[in-house]
Amino acid sequence: MKKTAMSPKSKLVIPGKSNIALVYRLETDRAVALAKKVAEFLKKQGHQVFTAPGQKLVTGTKLASTKKQLDTLSLVIVLGGDGTYLRAVRVLEGRDVPILGFNMGSLGFLTAHSADSTMEVIEDTLNGQMELRPRTMIHAKILRKGKAKAEFHALNDVVIERGSMSQLIHTAIYSDKHLVSEVKADGFIVASPSGSTAYNLAAGGPILHPEAQVLVVTPVAPHSLTSRPLIVPDKNKLSFQLDGKTHKAHFIVDGQKVAEINADDEVVLTRSPYDHWMVRHPDHNYFHLLREKLKFGDRT
Numbered sequence: 001m002k003k004t005a006m007s008p009k010s011k012l013v014i015p016g017k018s019n020i021a022l023v024y025r026l027e028t029d030r031a032v033a034l035a036k037k038v039a040e041f042l043k044k045q046g047h048q049v050f051t052a053p054g055q056k057l058v059t060g061t062k063l064a065s066t067k068k069q070l071d072t073l074s075l076v077i078v079l080g081g082d083g084t085y086l087r088a089v090r091v092l093e094g095r096d097v098p099i100l101g102f103n104m105g106s107l108g109f110l111t112a113h114s115a116d117s118t119m120e121v122i123e124d125t126l127n128g129q130m131e132l133r134p135r136t137m138i139h140a141k142i143l144r145k146g147k148a149k150a151e152f153h154a155l156n157d158v159v160i161e162r163g164s165m166s167q168l169i170h171t172a173i174y175s176d177k178h179l180v181s182e183v184k185a186d187g188f189i190v191a192s193p194s195g196s197t198a199y200n201l202a203a204g205g206p207i208l209h210p211e212a213q214v215l216v217v218t219p220v221a222p223h224s225l226t227s228r229p230l231i232v233p234d235k236n237k238l239s240f241q242l243d244g245k246t247h248k249a250h251f252i253v254d255g256q257k258v259a260e261i262n263a264d265d266e267v268v269l270t271r272s273p274y275d276h277w278m279v280r281h282p283d284h285n286y287f288h289l290l291r292e293k294l295k296f297g298d299r300t
Helices: 029-044 067-071 082-092 115-126 286-294
Strands: 019-024 048-051 073-080 099-103 131-135 138-144 147-154 157-161 169-175 178-185 187-191 214-220 230-233 238-242 249-253 256-261 265-271 276-280
Touching: 019 029, 019 082, 029 048, 029 073, 029 115, 067 073, 073 082, 073 115, 082 099, 099 115, 138 157, 138 249, 147 157, 147 256, 157 169, 157 265, 169 187, 178 187, 178 214
Parallel strands: 019 048, 019 073, 073 099, 099 276
Antiparallel strands: 131 276, 138 147, 138 265, 157 187, 157 249, 169 178, 169 238, 187 214, 214 230, 238 265, 249 256
16 A cells, blocks of 8 residues: 555546456446446456456456455446445555546435446546546544554544444543543544535534545534534544443444444544545536535525
8 A cells, every 4th residue: 555645636647458446336237237338348448357345246357356456456446326435445445546436326426427428437537638636534543441453544434423322422532632522422423525525414514625634523413502513634633532431332434333432442533644536527626516416505
């Protein structure tokens, strides 16, 4: 894996005979059919095509089953919705491989390109007519009694929540070791700019521009009239600790439960050393996307 840093948008260049992986929406006939069509097209262009792990092998491709194979990828093509896109991000495990997403789901905020234009957009990508747009990610570390227990990278958000338990979780929040607040709530969302339009938005948090170098902490149903979303610079280190009366909570990364935490654990969140790279048309406009997908500013 390569360490990257946020930099201005740049042209995407895909060398001839590159390794390209496909991630498609599972058990969806339309997505499987499109994956086969894309694989055939890419092979005719001289590229080696892989099917990403955790999926049925696409006809005419190889399974990217080793770290070495993932390290050689020049591009990942996603055929599905935002959930499929986030699955592709997890597969890459921080590798700075750009992702080109086509929407075959309901919202398609991350998969911004229409599935109807798949072949045209792929041709533009191979011909060097697309741009790379960097997005910050979140690095999450769980410490148990001061020792590292697990680490994760999230594109959208990390969530601490009570899950099926009936009681609220009581959590202390720190920024660079300074106490921010102690709050009882159903949970807490820490979102990147990319994730600000996901669960964070549904919980009443603000929309962040994707180039903003900040994180937002949004409480979920807090038992307080004064608990509000908080925006902090992404250079800060955030930490969360449950009090002893809270037995446990669920820890969720990009919509996937990855662990249970308790009062012996400390969750430490920082900006990831790895940036994520989205493939976009040069004329892509974030505010147009907000209006199109979320009806931002719509008065009707």
